[in-house]
Amino acid sequence: xxxxxxIKAVLEQVRCSAVHEPLKKELEAHIDDQAxxxxxxxxxxxxxxxxxxxxxxxxxxxxxxLDAAHRPRVPGTVFAAxxxxxxxxxxxxxxxAPYFEFVEGGIGDIAALPLGIGAAVLFYFLDxxxxxxxxxxxxxxxxxxxxxxxxxxxxxxxxxxRGDGTVIQITGLRETARQxxxxxxxxxxxxxxxxxxxxxxxxxxxxVLTCLALVVPPAFIALYAPCVxxxxxxxxxxxxxxxxxxxxxFFKVRKRAAHLFMYIPALLAAAGVTALKIWRDSRNEHMGxxxxxxxxxxxxxxxxxxxxxxxxxxxxxNANDAHLLTAVIAQCGLAAGALTALAVTxxxxxxxxxxxxxxxxxxxxxxxxxxxxxxLQAVWFLSANxxxxxxxxxxxxxxxxxxxxxxxxxxxxxxxIFASVYRRKDLMPERKLDTGRPAKxxx
Amino acid sequence: xxxDKSLMAGSTGMLILQLLEEKEMYGYEMIDTLEKRxxxxxxxxxxxxxxxxxxxxxxxxxxxxxxxxxxxxxxxYYAITDEGAGFLAEKRNEWNVFSGAVxxxxxxxxxx
Numbered sequence: 001x002x003x004x005x006x007i008k009a010v011l012e013q014v015r016c017s018a019v020h021e022p023l024k025k026e027l028e029a030h031i032d033d034q035a036x037x038x039x040x041x042x043x044x045x046x047x048x049x050x051x052x053x054x055x056x057x058x059x060x061x062x063x064x065x066l067d068a069a070h071r072p073r074v075p076g077t078v079f080a081a082x083x084x085x086x087x088x089x090x091x092x093x094x095x096x097a098p099y100f101e102f103v104e105g106g107i108g109d110i111a112a113l114p115l116g117i118g119a120a121v122l123f124y125f126l127d128x129x130x131x132x133x134x135x136x137x138x139x140x141x142x143x144x145x146x147x148x149x150x151x152x153x154x155x156x157x158x159x160x161x162r163g164d165g166t167v168i169q170i171t172g173l174r175e176t177a178r179q180x181x182x183x184x185x186x187x188x189x190x191x192x193x194x195x196x197x198x199x200x201x202x203x204x205x206x207x208v209l210t211c212l213a214l215v216v217p218p219a220f221i222a223l224y225a226p227c228v229x230x231x232x233x234x235x236x237x238x239x240x241x242x243x244x245x246x247x248x249x250f251f252k253v254r255k256r257a258a259h260l261f262m263y264i265p266a267l268l269a270a271a272g273v274t275a276l277k278i279w280r281d282s283r284n285e286h287m288g289x290x291x292x293x294x295x296x297x298x299x300x301x302x303x304x305x306x307x308x309x310x311x312x313x314x315x316x317x318n319a320n321d322a323h324l325l326t327a328v329i330a331q332c333g334l335a336a337g338a339l340t341a342l343a344v345t346x347x348x349x350x351x352x353x354x355x356x357x358x359x360x361x362x363x364x365x366x367x368x369x370x371x372x373x374x375x376l377q378a379v380w381f382l383s384a385n386x387x388x389x390x391x392x393x394x395x396x397x398x399x400x401x402x403x404x405x406x407x408x409x410x411x412x413x414x415x416x417i418f419a420s421v422y423r424r425k426d427l428m429p430e431r432k433l434d435t436g437r438p439a440k441x442x443x
Numbered sequence: 444x445x446x447d448k449s450l451m452a453g454s455t456g457m458l459i460l461q462l463l464e465e466k467e468m469y470g471y472e473m474i475d476t477l478e479k480r481x482x483x484x485x486x487x488x489x490x491x492x493x494x495x496x497x498x499x500x501x502x503x504x505x506x507x508x509x510x511x512x513x514x515x516x517x518x519x520y521y522a523i524t525d526e527g528a529g530f531l532a533e534k535r536n537e538w539n540v541f542s543g544a545v546x547x548x549x550x551x552x553x554x555x
């Protein structure tokens with residue numbers, strides 16, 4: 001049997017096509033090594049390869065063994081947890097709708113469920129390494145798409161604004177602009193990972209360029225919306241991606257210098273945003289600084305452990321979906337609130353832990369960054385709902401649980417990408433993703 | 444001397460991990476080293492080695508990287524992980540207990 005025939009027979013048994021190329025290379029190298037050894041002991045060159053193939057054993061048996069070793073792992077629990085959270089959110093909003101005006105529970109939430117699940121399944125079957133194939137083009141294209149969408153929505157708003165009596169539509173479109181900024185920055189994260197991955201091996205200049213590319217365009221879009229949460233979160237997403245990239249040695253830079261370069265501007269920006277919020281609140285003569293948090297804390301202090309508490313505040317009826325948990329605490333009690341908080345954070349924590357098991361660095365970066373997206377959103381949502389941070393004048397959601405088609409689709413896409421990474425967590429070798437850099441020579 | 448294959452079953456993984464604990468190796472090198480060190484007692488087929496190696500990698504006991512050798516051939520090098528080292532220590536203990544017990548029985552003697 002010839003080398004090519006043997007390898008073909010082995011690979012026919014291996015169902016995961018993603019590993020065919022590296023397996024082929026590994027088996028080829030083995031047969032070549034063996035043939036070389038036979039030639040060294042005097043076997044004629046023309047017979048060496050065939051004899052080397054004979055030492056490999058039965059190709060079918062080998063293929064079956066390799067197929068078993070490379071069976072994709074379906075992260076069924078992640079899919080199931082995401083679907084349960086979406087359903088739980090829809091049910092909660094439906095049950096709270098009669099008590100709180102802001103909760104628009106209804107058929108729309110249920111209709112969004114198949115959209116989210118469909119998006120998750122679609123992206124699960126797509127090859128996530130596509131984000132690393134044309135990273136810069138894809139990143140720029142997505143940023144442009146977000147910018148164009150935003151420009152279109154805001155200008156339609158302006159056109160309607162000049163008409164008569166279109167207040168509801170104007171509000172809706174402003175909300176859409178915020179949604180584009182918020183969900184766009186979420187969906188930009190895998191593209192950020194691809195961009196950072198493509199800059200591997202670059203020095204400090206490449207590192208700075210990557211930082212700027214990841215921070216500046218989403219920040220402009222968030223300011224254009226305007227959406228404070230998109231501005232803050234997209235900055236933290238970029239920071240997380242770059243922190244992992246530096247930790248994994250993507251850039252030829254001194255890690256301490258790189259961290260200082262990232263974290264000092266990030267802390268200054270955080271202080272700036274906080275100061276701006278305090279300044280804006282202080283100019284509000286009726287409400288004052290921290291009025292939103294005071295209202296939320298007031299509602300929680302009036303809550304019971306079980307059942308409806310003292311909900312006299314008008315705050316919730318005028319608040320938006322970002323205070324879903326506060327509404328749960330007010331209506332159903334602190335225990336139900338604690339369970340909801342647990343449900344919101346459990347999946348992001350599980351995703352962060354699972355990402356550590358992904359073997360190739362791009363997959364690990366992507367999976368971890370997606371976990372960070374959901375974790376940050378969950379943390380902001382929870383802190384806003386217990387009166388620690390602000391949620392108004394922004395866009396804050398509970399991952400999976402908040403209503404609307406945008407939320408379901410964006411969360412579905414990211415869960416699908418995460419699952420796509422995880423199913424190949426042991427399979428996708430670095431070389432397939434490599435951008436052509438020569439491997440290190442071994443002596 | 445030909446060895447009954449069933450005697451080797453279950454211990455091949457331990458032998459591979461032992462080799463990798465000493466140094467990073469590629470597939471052919473493992474088979475060659477194992478054969479030489481065991482005076483040709485353990486003549487492992489590539490068809491047995493690679494599925495086993497890939498399973499060990501999936502379990503997190505070994506990690507791999509590709510690198511070019513001096514003759515320009517691309518090779519996949521395997522190295523033992525901390526988890527793999529722990530697993531090897533466990534397997535080694537198991538083996539010592541097992542082989543000790545087998546030897547005791549084979550040596551014969553009366554029960555007390």
